[in-house]
Amino acid sequence: MSVMFILLSIFMTLPVLLLVTSESPNAMAFAESAAICFGTGLLGILATYRQARDLKPRYMFVLTVSSWFIIALLSSLPFYLSDLGLTLGEAFFEGTSGITTTGATVLTGLDTVDQDLLLWRSVLQWIGGIGIIGMFVAVLPFLRVGGMRLFATESSEWTDKALPRMKTLSRGLLLVYVAFSVLAVTTYWLSGMSLFDAFNHGLTSIATGGFSTSDLSMGKFDSNLILLEATLFMMIGSMPFFLFVREMHGQHGVLFRDQQVRLFVTILLVVPALLTLYRWYVSPVEFDLVNGYVSTLFNVTSVVTTTGYASEDYSAWGPLAFVLFFFLMFIGGCSGSTAGGMKVFRFQLSLIVLREQLMRLLHPRAVFTRNYNGRAVSDEIIASMIAYTFIFLLCLLIITVALAALQLDFITSLSGALTVLTNVGPALGDTIGPAGTFAPLPELAKWILSVGMLMGRLEILSVVIVLSPAFWRS
Amino acid sequence: MSVMFILLSIFMTLPVLLLVTSESPNAMAFAESAAICFGTGLLGILATYRQARDLKPRYMFVLTVSSWFIIALLSSLPFYLSDLGLTLGEAFFEGTSGITTTGATVLTGLDTVDQDLLLWRSVLQWIGGIGIIGMFVAVLPFLRVGGMRLFATESSEWTDKALPRMKTLSRGLLLVYVAFSVLAVTTYWLSGMSLFDAFNHGLTSIATGGFSTSDLSMGKFDSNLILLEATLFMMIGSMPFFLFVREMHGQHGVLFRDQQVRLFVTILLVVPALLTLYRWYVSPVEFDLVNGYVSTLFNVTSVVTTTGYASEDYSAWGPLAFVLFFFLMFIGGCSGSTAGGMKVFRFQLSLIVLREQLMRLLHPRAVFTRNYNGRAVSDEIIASMIAYTFIFLLCLLIITVALAALQLDFITSLSGALTVLTNVGPALGDTIGPAGTFAPLPELAKWILSVGMLMGRLEILSVVIVLSPAFWRS
Ligand SMILES: [K+]
Numbered sequence: 001m002s003v004m005f006i007l008l009s010i011f012m013t014l015p016v017l018l019l020v021t022s023e024s025p026n027a028m029a030f031a032e033s034a035a036i037c038f039g040t041g042l043l044g045i046l047a048t049y050r051q052a053r054d055l056k057p058r059y060m061f062v063l064t065v066s067s068w069f070i071i072a073l074l075s076s077l078p079f080y081l082s083d084l085g086l087t088l089g090e091a092f093f094e095g096t097s098g099i100t101t102t103g104a105t106v107l108t109g110l111d112t113v114d115q116d117l118l119l120w121r122s123v124l125q126w127i128g129g130i131g132i133i134g135m136f137v138a139v140l141p142f143l144r145v146g147g148m149r150l151f152a153t154e155s156s157e158w159t160d161k162a163l164p165r166m167k168t169l170s171r172g173l174l175l176v177y178v179a180f181s182v183l184a185v186t187t188y189w190l191s192g193m194s195l196f197d198a199f200n201h202g203l204t205s206i207a208t209g210g211f212s213t214s215d216l217s218m219g220k221f222d223s224n225l226i227l228l229e230a231t232l233f234m235m236i237g238s239m240p241f242f243l244f245v246r247e248m249h250g251q252h253g254v255l256f257r258d259q260q261v262r263l264f265v266t267i268l269l270v271v272p273a274l275l276t277l278y279r280w281y282v283s284p285v286e287f288d289l290v291n292g293y294v295s296t297l298f299n300v301t302s303v304v305t306t307t308g309y310a311s312e313d314y315s316a317w318g319p320l321a322f323v324l325f326f327f328l329m330f331i332g333g334c335s336g337s338t339a340g341g342m343k344v345f346r347f348q349l350s351l352i353v354l355r356e357q358l359m360r361l362l363h364p365r366a367v368f369t370r371n372y373n374g375r376a377v378s379d380e381i382i383a384s385m386i387a388y389t390f391i392f393l394l395c396l397l398i399i400t401v402a403l404a405a406l407q408l409d410f411i412t413s414l415s416g417a418l419t420v421l422t423n424v425g426p427a428l429g430d431t432i433g434p435a436g437t438f439a440p441l442p443e444l445a446k447w448i449l450s451v452g453m454l455m456g457r458l459e460i461l462s463v464v465i466v467l468s469p470a471f472w473r474s
Numbered sequence: 475m476s477v478m479f480i481l482l483s484i485f486m487t488l489p490v491l492l493l494v495t496s497e498s499p500n501a502m503a504f505a506e507s508a509a510i511c512f513g514t515g516l517l518g519i520l521a522t523y524r525q526a527r528d529l530k531p532r533y534m535f536v537l538t539v540s541s542w543f544i545i546a547l548l549s550s551l552p553f554y555l556s557d558l559g560l561t562l563g564e565a566f567f568e569g570t571s572g573i574t575t576t577g578a579t580v581l582t583g584l585d586t587v588d589q590d591l592l593l594w595r596s597v598l599q600w601i602g603g604i605g606i607i608g609m610f611v612a613v614l615p616f617l618r619v620g621g622m623r624l625f626a627t628e629s630s631e632w633t634d635k636a637l638p639r640m641k642t643l644s645r646g647l648l649l650v651y652v653a654f655s656v657l658a659v660t661t662y663w664l665s666g667m668s669l670f671d672a673f674n675h676g677l678t679s680i681a682t683g684g685f686s687t688s689d690l691s692m693g694k695f696d697s698n699l700i701l702l703e704a705t706l707f708m709m710i711g712s713m714p715f716f717l718f719v720r721e722m723h724g725q726h727g728v729l730f731r732d733q734q735v736r737l738f739v740t741i742l743l744v745v746p747a748l749l750t751l752y753r754w755y756v757s758p759v760e761f762d763l764v765n766g767y768v769s770t771l772f773n774v775t776s777v778v779t780t781t782g783y784a785s786e787d788y789s790a791w792g793p794l795a796f797v798l799f800f801f802l803m804f805i806g807g808c809s810g811s812t813a814g815g816m817k818v819f820r821f822q823l824s825l826i827v828l829r830e831q832l833m834r835l836l837h838p839r840a841v842f843t844r845n846y847n848g849r850a851v852s853d854e855i856i857a858s859m860i861a862y863t864f865i866f867l868l869c870l871l872i873i874t875v876a877l878a879a880l881q882l883d884f885i886t887s888l889s890g891a892l893t894v895l896t897n898v899g900p901a902l903g904d905t906i907g908p909a910g911t912f913a914p915l916p917e918l919a920k921w922i923l924s925v926g927m928l929m930g931r932l933e934i935l936s937v938v939i940v941l942s943p944a945f946w947r948s
């Protein structure tokens with residue numbers, strides 16, 4: 001854990017180093033932040049140096065949750081110490097939004113913000129993206145959180161040995177992640193972005209983070225080609241990365257034989273096409289089918305993959321689009337990816353439960369077996385998936401009520417709570433919709449939303465369990 | 475089933491008979507409707523006269539669902555044949571809204587609508603109320619729908635014999651229902667309502683129906699006393715009626731020892747009090763605490779009991795109230811009452827599941843037992859409760875999307891879908907909120923919402939199962 005802080009301090013020097021040729025106005029802020037970060041890491045190492053490793057679930061929960069919270073806090077230092085003049089709440093919001101790959105922002109006038117800070121935002125999301133993939137493989141299945149046990153063996157079944165297997169897998173994941181990132185950066189660059197824009201958007205596409213270098217987000221480039229490329233990279237970022245590694249190791253076809261990937265791709269093939277046709281059908285004025293389809297595809301993909309880019313203000317596309325974007329925010333990408341949301345596999349498991357129950361009503365004495373991706377699904381996995389769903393909805397309720405108590409309107413409160421829990425980024429409505437920012441919200445709302453992002457990123461249950469009285473008893 | 479149609483035809487003569495002293499402008503419409511209804515019943519009896527009774531679940535499902543749909547259709551005849559000039563969709567909406575005790579209306583200018591039609595609306599809700607109580611005791615537990623099996627024995631455990639037991643219970647339920655209705659009518663009358671208003675509101679309070687004789691709903695009487703009385707009667711209508719019967723049979727205290735009743739009452743004690751304090755705290759102008767509390771208590775109770783009266787436009791009470799009313803619509807009353815919604819016990823079961831899962835994460839090998847009201851809760855009950863929840867949310871999604879596709883805005887679509895599935899009545903927002911009516915909606919939306927009301931009243935699963943392909947296979 002402490003090693004992570006030291007790694008973070010090294011990453012903090014990146015924005016300054018990358019801009020070595022030009023000026024880095026916040027070099028001092030980054031240096032200070034890196035020092036604090038390094039110090040925290042060193043202290044942590046010294047404090048825990050001789051302590052026995054206790055891998056009981058209880059310890060793992062505390063470690064996982066507290067390290068994400070501390071990293072979020074450290075990540076926000078450069079924003080706080082910079083010349084942006086942010087409050088502590090705003091800096092924490094921006095840092096958390098980065099490391100959790102949420103992509104909601106309190107900054108306006110992005111086009112004029114210092115380049116080193118913009119770089120830091122993108123780098124943060126990129127670290128957060130690989131962080132969540134790592135956590136999915138190394139931590140979540142063993143914590144049995146939210147049905148994640150379903151992937152306990154699957155994500156690593158391509159070889160038999162235990163610890164070396166984990167090492168090979170980790171190296172594979174990192175390699176794939178870096179390779180796709182390089183590909184994204186290069187592609188964007190060749191398609192007309194400046195190197196700076198290409199680098200930032202490349203990192204935040206694969207991380208499904210959604211931070212941009214412009215208030216117009218991807219609308220800045222006004223290019224259907226770039227929108228289509230971004231669609232592809234966001235989709236890649238939302239797919240189970242361990243399947244890429246297995247493909248790389250010669251198991252060809254595993255990716256598109258995966259039930260989760262198939263439904264995910266189907267959603268992105270069907271929904272944007274239907275929505276485009278509907279928009280064309282009801283449009284009072286001339287509606288360009290090609291541009292309309294590309295934009296619909298891009299923005300729907302952006303929401304389903306929980307990236308949060310926008311190419312235009314899609315919340316102004318009429319009631320049906322508005323409602324669809326609201327419900328699409330729940331879905332999220334595939335598990336084992338950088339995407340947030342409830343994840344496609346949970347909806348599939350829910351449908352399995354539902355069908356089973358309908359059959360049971362008709363045939364009370366029949367015996368049913370559940371299968372997902374060709375393996376049996378235990379009652380335990382179903383139960384923890386259901387607990388996840390209930391706690392997700394409960395947190396959505398609590399955060400919505402809290403925001404409304406701060407006088408935020410219904411749509412802002414509800415979609416704001418939803419967008420942080422799913423790590424999408426932009427919400428709906430006039431204030432925090434795709435055309436707005438989170439800057440006008442009260443300071444307390446920013447803290448609440450930041451905690452919501454971390455909860456969403458940690459599959460919620462992990463955080464709730466650490467906060468539960470039963471956890472600390474005995 | 476056919477007997478029910480004949481009963482309905484007799485009830486149809488009621489509005490005319492009750493108004494025998496004054497004029498009944500739609501006497502002809504009621505006579506025609508009663509004749510059609512009687513004829514349908516007679517035809518039904520002849521058609522099924524010699525058929526063997528088949529009490530397999532499959533047959534029970536079809537019987538239950540189809541009889542509610544046919545009754546809804548027959549109930550709407552007087553509206554269609556009257557001088558109101560309603561379309562078929564509007565008449566069906568009003569009739570369905572009556573028989574399902576939803577209380578959403580397409581009529582404006584209620585204060586000038588003919589008294590016989592107003593009476594018919596109230597009588598419909600009153601029939602619907604006892605109908606749902608009867609269904610809860612006689613049908614739902616055996617269909618194992620949505621966790622209702624939890625009450626299979628409980629609702630009738632106060633004596634041991636089978637068929638006579640059912641008869642005594644039915645008679646007890648009817649007696650209690652009539653007694654409370656008489657009490658409500660008398661109380662309202664003594665508190666200053668006209669006999670006509672007292673009769674209508676008495677019936678629709680106990681039935682948690684919510685139809686009123688005025689566009690101002692309960693605001694018409696401008697009396698805190700009447701609001702408090704109505705609060706009490708709505709609460710009575712939302713409690714498990716079989717517990718009243720058991721109290722009547724000498725088992726004193728069962729009502730308030732019931733876990734479901736306790737949480738239900740707690741919600742109504744806590745939420746309105748807190749909301750009143752909040753409203754007082756944020757109010758920019760003088761806020762009268764007494765009037766404010768009574769109004770908050772009344773309107774919150776109206777929504778939680780799924781009655782749907784209003785004393786003022788509570789959707790204009792600010793964001794927190796708006797959000798709370800939205801979430802309160804989900805809850806609903808207790809099972810075994812006339813109320814709709816998801817029912818309090820389902821939230822309690824969800825919390826039990828959630829706590830169990832949290833404990834399981836900490837103690838993977840421990841064994842847990844679930845208890846509700848002092849009895850063990852089987853996995854089967856949990857599973858069917860969960861299936862109910864998923865299908866409820868799925869229907870909410872589908873109806874919301876359908877309404878949005880008809881160009882209704884986000885809040886209207888979402889809260890409209892919610893209010894019919896929970897049988898509350900009024901939704902939120904400018905159009906169909908507590909101050910509006912459903913009249914301006916497109917004809918197709920009215921049909922969709924009517925079907926939604928019936929689905930809500932039939933615990934959704936019953937309808938979905940009859941519509942599922944698996945049901946008709948083999
Ligand atoms: K995001």
Ligand SMILES: [K+]
Pocket residue numbers: 575576577682683684780781782897898899
């Ligand atoms: K109602």
